[in-house]
């Protein structure tokens with residue numbers, strides 16, 4: 001069995017999850033990481049042999065097969081371009097880039113180099129969301145009429161909450177939608193097989209200014225600071241966004257995306273209503289899938305490979321009753337990606353650079369719609 005050598009670029013919140021879940025595959029050695037600050041300490045903490053300050057140095061020296069880019073969004077393009085030009089496969093965190101043009105360039109480059117370019121839209125691999133996809137494909141819900149739901153968090157509720165995600169130069173033109181809304185929309189198109197045709201969006205910045213910490217912090221660690229540690233800065237990206245969608249089969253959809261919804265830590269809801277049955281899935285209760293029926297009793301499916309669709313069984317690691325969640329979705333996405341890197345046909349549709357570009361186009365149209373206050377057609 002060939003062992004692959006992977007490098008993690010950006011060892012903050014999500015870089016650590018990549019390192020941990022790659023190890024569960026068994027055929028990937030996490031050989032090195034890059035982080036702009038404290039690289040050696042970060043490597044030591046994650047039991048990774050080498051820590052670099054500059055990704056170029058790591059790529060030039062480590063003979064890697066693949067890099068996982070887990071840095072703030074604005075650096076995704078230049079790092080991915082460098083890796084691909086050095087013949088290295090790329091797994092890129094979402095959102096893909098900060099512009100459609102950059103995303104298009106990466107799609108073109110990965111094809112020219114004949115390498116694997118994958119995105120980490122990991123929510124595709126929540127088993128019960130995957131089960132919903134299998135049921136829709138099988139016609140169990142009938143014709144899809146409506147889709148609703150969204151993604152709610154509260155970690156930016158207070159004006160003292162701060163992150164690089166609040167700075168468009170690092171995060172891009174959209175914040176709430178680019179950061180979490182794209183997870184929801186990728187999942188909508190993945191589970192239903194439908195494509196968004198038109199969008200109408202409305203957003204709000206509730207904190208027009210925020211208090212920025214005077215010292216650097218990483219994601220979800222802001223609560224430790226005191227009032228005197230902040231400066232007041234203007235905010236240009238949305239705390240909240242709601243979007244109406246028309247899908248290519250005539251279905252209607254809507255979502256609420258918010259990073260200022262007290263008490264909801266990280267909740268994605270996907271509800272689909274069809275001509276035969278409806279379904280409701282909640283990421284904070286991710287091991288269940290509710291199926292609603294008109295003429296017989298409703299069902300609550302449990303994450304148990306012995307009772308689900310055979311294909312769903314393959315994205316489950318443990319027997320029923322043994323809860324699986326966020327980290328497991330990374331493992332299953334990476335399993336498909338490394339099968340493709342090994343030259344095998346991946347069994348399941350993992351998110352590719354094309355999926356990343358699709359989300360960038362959707363973000364562009366959604367922001368245009370919110371600014372111009374009108375429906376916008378999606379190509």
Ligand SMILES: NC(=O)c1ccc[n+]([C@@H]2O[C@H](COP(=O)([O-])OP(=O)(O)OC[C@H]3O[C@@H](n4cnc5c(N)ncnc54)[C@H](O)[C@@H]3O)[C@@H](O)[C@H]2O)c1
Pocket residue numbers: 009010011012013014015034035036037053055069070071072073075093094095120121122164179217218219
């Ligand atoms: N798929 C998911 O569920 C998920 C969840 C969270 C974050 N993300 C994405 O992952 C990326 C990182 O987010 P995070 O929450 O881990 O951020 P973070 O701030 O916790 O970590 C980012 C790390 O990258 C380092 N860094 C910055 N620029 C760098 C560079 N040029 N080279 C090397 N290291 C650099 C920083 O020092 C920091 O340690 C973002 O694109 C984000 O959207 C995805």
